[in-house]
Amino acid sequence: MAVPNWKLPWIIETSGAVIVGEESCVGKRGTRNLTDNSTNTVDELMEAITDRYFKVDCAIFSPNNDRLDHIIEMAKTYKADGVIHYGLQFCQPYLMESMPVEKALEEKNIPCLRIDTDYSMEDVGQLKTRVEAFVEIIK
Amino acid sequence: MRYAGIDIGSRSIELVVVNDACKVLCRFQADTGFDPMAKAKKIVNRVSYDRIMATGYGRNLFEISFDAPTVTEIKAHARGAWTLFPGSQTVLDIGGQDSKAIALFENGNVKKFEMNDRCAAGTGKFLEIMAGTLGFKIEDFGKEALMAEKGLNISSMCTVFAESEVTSLIAKGQSRQEIARGLHDSVIRRAISMINRVSSEGDIVFTGGVAKNLCMTTLLSEKLGRKVRIPDEPQFVGSFGAALLALEIG
Numbered sequence: 001m002a003v004p005n006w007k008l009p010w011i012i013e014t015s016g017a018v019i020v021g022e023e024s025c026v027g028k029r030g031t032r033n034l035t036d037n038s039t040n041t042v043d044e045l046m047e048a049i050t051d052r053y054f055k056v057d058c059a060i061f062s063p064n065n066d067r068l069d070h071i072i073e074m075a076k077t078y079k080a081d082g083v084i085h086y087g088l089q090f091c092q093p094y095l096m097e098s099m100p101v102e103k104a105l106e107e108k109n110i111p112c113l114r115i116d117t118d119y120s121m122e123d124v125g126q127l128k129t130r131v132e133a134f135v136e137i138i139k
Numbered sequence: 140m141r142y143a144g145i146d147i148g149s150r151s152i153e154l155v156v157v158n159d160a161c162k163v164l165c166r167f168q169a170d171t172g173f174d175p176m177a178k179a180k181k182i183v184n185r186v187s188y189d190r191i192m193a194t195g196y197g198r199n200l201f202e203i204s205f206d207a208p209t210v211t212e213i214k215a216h217a218r219g220a221w222t223l224f225p226g227s228q229t230v231l232d233i234g235g236q237d238s239k240a241i242a243l244f245e246n247g248n249v250k251k252f253e254m255n256d257r258c259a260a261g262t263g264k265f266l267e268i269m270a271g272t273l274g275f276k277i278e279d280f281g282k283e284a285l286m287a288e289k290g291l292n293i294s295s296m297c298t299v300f301a302e303s304e305v306t307s308l309i310a311k312g313q314s315r316q317e318i319a320r321g322l323h324d325s326v327i328r329r330a331i332s333m334i335n336r337v338s339s340e341g342d343i344v345f346t347g348g349v350a351k352n353l354c355m356t357t358l359l360s361e362k363l364g365r366k367v368r369i370p371d372e373p374q375f376v377g378s379f380g381a382a383l384l385a386l387e388i389g
Contacts, residue, residue: 116256123256125196126237130254133213137249 005119008086008127015132016139020078023071024086029056059093067097068104075110081138082111084131089118111138140389143188144381146212147175147197150235150263151348153378154182161222161383166375171197171235176204192385194377196236210384212377213239213252219380220344221247223370229338231330231359232377233349235263240333253333260296261329263349268298269322272305273315281323281354283316290320296329323354331363342366346376 003026012019022028033055036048057067075083083105087095098114105112113134117123141164146153148171155166167182175197183191183205193201198209212232220230221243230241236259241252259265270280284290291313295301301322308318326349334343343365349355350373360367370376 126254126256128199129196129211129213129237130252133211133249133252136211136214137251 007119007121007124008084008115008117008131011124011127011131012084015128016135017131020080021074023067023074025058028070028074029058059091059097064097068101071101072104072108072110075105075108080110082113082134084134085112085114087114087116089116140190140386141186141188142382142385142389143183143186143191144215144378144383144385145179145183145191145193145195145201146215146375146378146381147171147179147193147195147201148212148235148377149196149237150267151374152178152182152195152197153375154186155375155378155382156186156188157379157382157386159386161386163379166372166378168374176200180204190385190389192381192388194381208385208388210381213241213254214249215377215380215384216346217241217243217249217380218247218383219376219378220346220370222380222383223376224342224344224368227344227368228341229334229343231334231343231345232347233262233326233330233345233355234347234374234377235259238262238330238333238347238349240330240337242337251337253336255329255333259298261326263347265298265301266322266326266349266352268302269305269319272302273309273319275315275319278351280319281352281356284319284323284354285357287314287316287320289317290322290324291317293318293321293325296325301325320354323352323358327355327358327362330359334363340365342368344368344370346370346373348374350374 035052039045085098085101087098095116102112102114140159141156143156152171153168156164158164169178191207193207193209194212194215202209216232217230228243232239237255238261239252239254242250244250267277270277275283293304295304305318345367350369356367356369
């Protein structure tokens with residue numbers, strides 16, 4: 001998701017579901033594993049920044065098992081009934097990683113819906129049908 | 140008690156009424172047109188029922204006008220198909236403007252589904268427009284396509300681009316039937332990749348208006364190597380499923 005693109009969050013929350021967590025570049029990824037700023041020297045701070053970068057689990061990295069583990073962990077922590085994988089069409093890494101994410105979740109018996117979309121509104125009707133059907137499954 | 144299910148789709152509206160024994164008492168169909176609620180009202184006024192459940196693209200509009208519960212067409216088709224063919228675990232629904240492959244649990248509940256993205260590629264509307272371009276009646280389109288010995292390769296899936304491609308093939312003097320066969324082949328390829336993403340074995344129930352197309356049903360079972368079951372009235376499966384779900388919520 002990228003603010004102010006509320007299309008999918010709006011569809012989800014008007015289809016009988018509530019979003020309890022978000023794992024994306026503008027969600028949890030930006031606020032977890034923050035840089036350790038307790039060090040004093042420039043060298044140590046540089047190390048800390050590097051460490052932070054290496055903990056980023058963006059789909060651009062491969063292998064990227066940390067992201068799969070983190071999604072499953074988030075689903076458990078927030079007691080989610082299901083996971084919607086939201087890929088924007090310009091973000092190829094996310095779209096490509098949606099299959100392994102779905103597989104990892106299914107292995108843990110967590111229902112998953114993969115959605116590829118963009119900022120335009122023309123697919124709202126179809127998305128609503130998909131999200132509502134997903135909500136029917138997890139209800 | 141009488142339970143009705145209404146399926147307000149992009150191309151047509153279907154209404155089915157069932158009794159407590161799930162037996163179909165009556166059914167109606169009409170084109171959706173530009174004012175689906177007016178059409179829906181007309182059909183609904185022709186029947187008496189105790190409870191009605193709406194599905195299809197117009198379900199939310201219907202919910203507002205009639206204060207009726209709704210269900211997605213995915214669940215409605217799943218329930219309809221599973222009731223008609225007990226034990227079936229895969230459903231392919233190709234309607235006017237979308238197509239879905241649905242995998243079911245043994246108890247008939249939806250396990251997983253795939254649905255086409257945004258445009259009408261690979262749906263009934265695509266076939267309808269192509270039939271028009273080639274000068275075939277929609278009901279003969281499948282039969283004519285089956286008569287071709289081979290299908291010409293059609294690379295565009297977009298309805299508008301495919302129409303241009305068909306026009307240029309016509310201009311080259313290619314056979315109408317072979318073009319028609321190529322168009323069916325491309326829709327089938329798309330349907331098969333959707334099915335393979337949700338299920339890998341077992342019979343398939345083919346629902347939606349496109350299941351009346353002989354070329355589609357023949358090619359599907361041929362290319363997939365799995366048995367394809369066709370309901371007698373495939374376009375009513377969604378509304379039948381909705382009627383059954385109306386019965387269940389009671």
